[in-house]
Amino acid sequence: AQSVSQHNHHVILSEAASLELGCNYSYGGTVNLFWYVQYPGQHLQLLLKYFSGDPLVKGIKGFEAEFIKSKFSFNLRKPSVQWSDTAEYFCAVNGAPGGYNKLIFGAGTRLAVHP
Amino acid sequence: NAGVTQTPKFQVLKTGQSMTLQCAQDMNHEYMSWYRQDPGMGLRLIHYSVGAGITDQGEVPNGYNVSRSTTEDFPLRLLSAAPSQTSVYFCASKGTSGLYTQYFGPGTRLTVL
Numbered sequence: 001a002q003s004v005s006q007h008n009h010h011v012i013l014s015e016a017a018s019l020e021l022g023c024n025y026s027y028g029g030t031v032n033l034f035w036y037v038q039y040p041g042q043h044l045q046l047l048l049k050y051f052s053g054d055p056l057v058k059g060i061k062g063f064e065a066e067f068i069k070s071k072f073s074f075n076l077r078k079p080s081v082q083w084s085d086t087a088e089y090f091c092a093v094n095g096a097p098g099g100y101n102k103l104i105f106g107a108g109t110r111l112a113v114h115p
Numbered sequence: 116n117a118g119v120t121q122t123p124k125f126q127v128l129k130t131g132q133s134m135t136l137q138c139a140q141d142m143n144h145e146y147m148s149w150y151r152q153d154p155g156m157g158l159r160l161i162h163y164s165v166g167a168g169i170t171d172q173g174e175v176p177n178g179y180n181v182s183r184s185t186t187e188d189f190p191l192r193l194l195s196a197a198p199s200q201t202s203v204y205f206c207a208s209k210g211t212s213g214l215y216t217q218y219f220g221p222g223t224r225l226t227v228l
Contacts, residue, residue: 009155034216043205044158044219090157101146101165102173103207103217105157 002027002098004091006106013081013113021076021089021109029096033074034103035065036090044090050074061085086113116141119220121206127226128196136191136223138206146209147189148217151175151202158205164189196227 007022025031035047048059055067065076074091091106098104122137140147148163150173160173164183178200180192189208193200203224207217 004157006157036219043221046216049216092158101148101163101171102160103148104174105150105159107155107157 002031002093002096002102002104004093004104004106006089006091006109008109009107011109011111013111015083015113015115016080017113019076019078019081019085019111021091021111023074023076023091023106025072025074025091025093025104027097028069028072031093031095032100033065033067034092034094035059035063035074035076036092036105037087038090038108039087047076047089081111081113083113083115085111087111118142119206119208119218121204121220121223123223124221125224127228128193129228130197132196133192133194134196136193136204136206136225138189138191138220139187140189140206140208140218141187142208142218143186144208144210144218145186146215146217147183148173148207149179149181149189149191150205150207151200152205152222153202161191161204193225196225198227201225201227 003026005024033050036044050067058064088110090108094103119140145166149161150158159175162181164170206220209215209217
């Protein structure tokens, strides 16, 4: 079965620092990849998604992610974080082998940005 | 559009009690799903539906029932609540194509004593 690993459970950064959050999935084949963000007390919002084409995708609020098929990875990046980026970030995948109706999430990475 | 709505926002149950978590969407989405969110485990799929009258199990279906009588509504039933079901529950919906993004509701925080 598909699984998603997010290597960093907690990340603490100062404002203006660069961010990279790791995400790896276990099963190859055709997949769609997503990053969702959950701000404190709020529901999940889509940051960005990869379906096909350019492996470098840009999302909202200056976030981007790179799909590296050979590494089964979809890491999230932001060159300069802000205090307002404090949130929990979830990587998710659907497609092979469970199908497009089953979105599988990683455990999440909790990011704290200090001013 | 209201998007995906969930009621109640908070609920406390005693072990053995039953209840229904409500979910509705006004985007005419065929696909709806229920997830539970637990610390350190991300979101796990409980049940999903690809249209009225069609439901299927996700990763963690035990202890939960669903039905889909209309496109708009997808209630989640706990028949006999257990402390292990203490969690935050999210409902989501999307169009039927795998390419479409899931839209999440605001969540229901459930505590089972």
